[in-house]
Amino acid sequence: MADYFAMDSRQCAQELDSLRKIYEEYAAKGLKLDMSRGKPAPDQLDLSMDLLTITDYKGETGIDSRNYGNLEGMPEARRFFADILGAQPDEVIVGGNSSLNMMYYLIDLGWRLGFADSPAAWNACGRPKFLCPAPGYDRHFRVTEYFGFELIAVPMLPTGPDMDCVEALVKDEAVKGIWCVPLYSNPDGYSYSDETVRRLAAMKTAAPDFKIMWDNAYCVHHLTDTHDVILNMLEECRKAGHEDRALMFCSLSKVTFPGAGVAAMAASRRNIDYILKNMFPMIISFDKLNQVRHIRFLKDMDGLAAHMEKHRALLEPKFRAVLAILDEGLSGCGSIARWTKPNGGYFLSLYTLGGCAKRTVQLCREAGVVLTDAGAAYPYGVDPQDSNIRIAPTFPPLDELETASRLLCVCVRIATLEKLLQRQ
Amino acid sequence: MADYFAMDSRQCAQELDSLRKIYEEYAAKGLKLDMSRGKPAPDQLDLSMDLLTITDYKGETGIDSRNYGNLEGMPEARRFFADILGAQPDEVIVGGNSSLNMMYYLIDLGWRLGFADSPAAWNACGRPKFLCPAPGYDRHFRVTEYFGFELIAVPMLPTGPDMDCVEALVKDEAVKGIWCVPLYSNPDGYSYSDETVRRLAAMKTAAPDFKIMWDNAYCVHHLTDTHDVILNMLEECRKAGHEDRALMFCSLSKVTFPGAGVAAMAASRRNIDYILKNMFPMIISFDKLNQVRHIRFLKDMDGLAAHMEKHRALLEPKFRAVLAILDEGLSGCGSIARWTKPNGGYFLSLYTLGGCAKRTVQLCREAGVVLTDAGAAYPYGVDPQDSNIRIAPTFPPLDELETASRLLCVCVRIATLEKLLQRQ
Numbered sequence: 096m097a098d099y100f101a102m103d104s105r106q107c108a109q110e111l112d113s114l115r116k117i118y119e120e121y122a123a124k125g126l127k128l129d130m131s132r133g134k135p136a137p138d139q140l141d142l143s144m145d146l147l148t149i150t151d152y153k154g155e156t157g158i159d160s161r162n163y164g165n166l167e168g169m170p171e172a173r174r175f176f177a178d179i180l181g182a183q184p185d186e187v188i189v190g191g192n193s194s195l196n197m198m199y200y201l202i203d204l205g206w207r208l209g210f211a212d213s214p215a216a217w218n219a220c221g222r223p224k225f226l227c228p229a230p231g232y233d234r235h236f237r238v239t240e241y242f243g244f245e246l247i248a249v250p251m252l253p254t255g256p257d258m259d260c261v262e263a264l265v266k267d268e269a270v271k272g273i274w275c276v277p278l279y280s281n282p283d284g285y286s287y288s289d290e291t292v293r294r295l296a297a298m299k300t301a302a303p304d305f306k307i308m309w310d311n312a313y314c315v316h317h318l319t320d321t322h323d324v325i326l327n328m329l330e331e332c333r334k335a336g337h338e339d340r341a342l343m344f345c346s347l348s349k350v351t352f353p354g355a356g357v358a359a360m361a362a363s364r365r366n367i368d369y370i371l372k373n374m375f376p377m378i379i380s381f382d383k384l385n386q387v388r389h390i391r392f393l394k395d396m397d398g399l400a401a402h403m404e405k406h407r408a409l410l411e412p413k414f415r416a417v418l419a420i421l422d423e424g425l426s427g428c429g430s431i432a433r434w435t436k437p438n439g440g441y442f443l444s445l446y447t448l449g450g451c452a453k454r455t456v457q458l459c460r461e462a463g464v465v466l467t468d469a470g471a472a473y474p475y476g477v478d479p480q481d482s483n484i485r486i487a488p489t490f491p492p493l494d495e496l497e498t499a500s501r502l503l504c505v506c507v508r509i510a511t512l513e514k515l516l517q518r519q
Numbered sequence: 520m521a522d523y524f525a526m527d528s529r530q531c532a533q534e535l536d537s538l539r540k541i542y543e544e545y546a547a548k549g550l551k552l553d554m555s556r557g558k559p560a561p562d563q564l565d566l567s568m569d570l571l572t573i574t575d576y577k578g579e580t581g582i583d584s585r586n587y588g589n590l591e592g593m594p595e596a597r598r599f600f601a602d603i604l605g606a607q608p609d610e611v612i613v614g615g616n617s618s619l620n621m622m623y624y625l626i627d628l629g630w631r632l633g634f635a636d637s638p639a640a641w642n643a644c645g646r647p648k649f650l651c652p653a654p655g656y657d658r659h660f661r662v663t664e665y666f667g668f669e670l671i672a673v674p675m676l677p678t679g680p681d682m683d684c685v686e687a688l689v690k691d692e693a694v695k696g697i698w699c700v701p702l703y704s705n706p707d708g709y710s711y712s713d714e715t716v717r718r719l720a721a722m723k724t725a726a727p728d729f730k731i732m733w734d735n736a737y738c739v740h741h742l743t744d745t746h747d748v749i750l751n752m753l754e755e756c757r758k759a760g761h762e763d764r765a766l767m768f769c770s771l772s773k774v775t776f777p778g779a780g781v782a783a784m785a786a787s788r789r790n791i792d793y794i795l796k797n798m799f800p801m802i803i804s805f806d807k808l809n810q811v812r813h814i815r816f817l818k819d820m821d822g823l824a825a826h827m828e829k830h831r832a833l834l835e836p837k838f839r840a841v842l843a844i845l846d847e848g849l850s851g852c853g854s855i856a857r858w859t860k861p862n863g864g865y866f867l868s869l870y871t872l873g874g875c876a877k878r879t880v881q882l883c884r885e886a887g888v889v890l891t892d893a894g895a896a897y898p899y900g901v902d903p904q905d906s907n908i909r910i911a912p913t914f915p916p917l918d919e920l921e922t923a924s925r926l927l928c929v930c931v932r933i934a935t936l937e938k939l940l941q942r943q
Binding site: 355 | 572
């Protein structure tokens with residue numbers, strides 16, 4: 096391998112030729128591998144099977160979790176999630192199996208009615224806008240897109256969203272909020288710096304009811320001994336006199352079962368009261384039985400941490416393998432790509448040379464490896480640089496992951512050479 | 520006891536006096552009884568405890584129900600609910616723990632965007648209207664009230680909503696739909712006649728996207744050997760050329776666990792496709808693990824029927840007891856009240872003399888027995904006759920239920936006498 100930028104066009108063509116032969120060998124294998132979504136692998140799900148035989152349904156205060164009632168969630172579940180989210184139990188609503196569903200509900204609520212601190216419904220301003228640190232989580236962006244918000248991309252830095260940019264944008268009253276995955280961000284695996292959190296909490300926003308959608312999806316999902324730590328957004332907002340600004344979320348989907356976990360949110364008491372009042376017509380109660388079983392199974396923060404160590408034991412080798420293969424397969428070619436090395440979460444980002452991401456993903460797919468669509472991590476699915484590829488190493492078995500990663504390196508190199516040859 | 524209408528005012532006063540003494544004896548007991556909501560009793564919930572230890576999570580087609588995916592529901596669950604609802608599996612969406620939540624979602628969808636057959640969103644017409652057969656289910660009415668619909672009461676007859684009235688009202692294009700509990704209606708326990716179903720399916724509506732919210736909540740909840748039978752609304756709508764009119768719902772909340780059951784809906788393929796497309800931004804998937812466990816536990820229509828017989832064994836004595844006490848306590852006083860005698864469901868209706876329901880409920884409450892608020896079964900909580908009281912016999916133990924029912928009779932008689940004395 097040699098620095099591609101030091102090659103002349105003949106050398107590039109030669110290298111491309113030999114890579115295409117390797118690519119054909121992969122293609123001939125009839126691979127059917129999927130690195131597209133952040134799904135836990137079956138061995139991770141097996142870690143929680145003991146949860147399924149817990150039959151003790153009685154809450155600590157005598158509530159029969161099997162029956163109707165207690166829309167706000169079981170008391171012990173509110174306390175458990177308050178501990179995770181850094182809030183008081185009465186600042187927490189424990190919901191159903193999906194934190195995305197709770198976020199959707201709150202965007203809907205803001206759009207349709209506004210919040211307790213809103214002068215009007217968000218939709219009253221014509222076309223409201225929402226800030227989308229990019230690359231970010233496609234399903235977040237899609238919620239606001241669905242409700243007709245204009246999505247405004249904000250560059251994502253290793254310290255979180257570019258705060259100079261955010262502070263400039265929130266001077267527009269139509270900007271109603273921002274999506275955040277503050278710890279081990281999707282897809283980069285970046286964690287927000289203390290300065291970023293403080294600036295988000297303190298900044299002056301033209302919209303008096305600006306909301307930070309604080310999706311702490313990977314709050315306990317460490318992959319190494321280095322545990323990234325972030326400030327408590329609700330606390331920082333309170334200090335800054337903006338306690339109604341933070342809406343914080345977390346989920347046990349990637350702790351126990353993705354389809355059958357428990358989601359929760361935390362916010363100021365004023366927000367919680369307002370939200371519960373609005374949720375009342377929607378549902379009698381969430382699945383409290385599942386809440387109780389989860390708390391019985393995970394017990395407390397120590398129990399949760401111990402359980403997450405078991406996930407780490409299964410996931411860390413996968414992340415290490417991908418990183419080693421990227422290093423081995425790409426580092427020798429000069430600066431044709433860079434990638435993130437997260438301490439936790441479910442993803443890493445691979446950045447190709449501009450204009451090479453789509454082609455790389457296409458090459459992979461044609462050889463039987465499905466990656467997340469290039470651009471998916473950007474508002475409207477468009478990466479202006481065509482550079483970012485989200486890598487999701489969790490679901491495939493290790494050997495398949497290694498094969499897919501090797502093929503990926505070959506595809507990045509082919510796409511790069513094609514681009515360099517075009518330029519010459 | 521004697522016919523109250525044959526008494527003169529002195530006799531009335533005398534009778535009232537002696538009833539007040541009986542009432543004071545009840546009040547002195549310090550009762551704390553609740554007949555207000557349609558909650559299954561703990562012994563009913565115990566019938567399904569074996570469900571909780573089912574650990575087989577694999578779907579029949581190999582789907583891992585623990586993981587993400589399959590928004591439409593597990594294939595075996597779609598087939599099971601298709602059998603219950605009288606639809607094809609691909610006409611079914613299996614959801615989370617709450618059918619009310621699905622109905623809320625669809626009212627929201629209609630209000631915000633409309634349906635596949637809508638010329639515009641329902642909210643585009645200014646103030647849309649919704650038909651509410653009354654007495655009916657308060658939580659239905661509240662959903663449409665919350666979204667700002669004008670609620671139009673339609674008299675509920677033993678054959679279902681007064682169809683002459685419905686057919687006249689739907690000539691108004693602002694009328695977008697009707698709430699229905701077609702079998703063992705809440706609170707009367709009436710079942711819709713074939714003629715009612717056919718007229719609902721066939722009637723000409725000014726709104727081309729008129730929807731029948733067909734909440735078959737008590738579809739398998741028989742209380743006697745006489746099983747009421749209703750026509751299949753989706754089928755009748757199809758025959759009448761209106762297959763997009765019917766949105767049908769059912770729930771296992773009163774089959775297994777009220778807070779942790781499984782809900783489902785059925786509609787035309789066109790509706791299902793449209794709804795799934797719109798649900799996609801909202802949630803990755805519902806709790807499929809709970810779906811699989813429910814199907815493994817209940818198995819099929821025979822298993823379901825056998826399980827419901829166990830519920831009947833617990834509930835029938837409660838309904839019989841209430842009916843016997845009402846007969847014993849009120850029949851001798853002349854036509855001061857009438858009550859329904861349902862063959863299934865969760866409620867019966869007691870109709871007092873006009874203007875006596877609120878007073879009766881108040882008297883009961885002051886003596887320690889909570890009934891559903893008088894008027895709750897009517898749009899905006901207002902019973903224009905002040906006559907209907909919803910009786911929910913399922914939750915209290917039999918002895919408490921008997922005490923509460925006897926007190927209820929005393930309260931009805933007191934309220935009646937007070938009214939008669941006022942009139943004289």
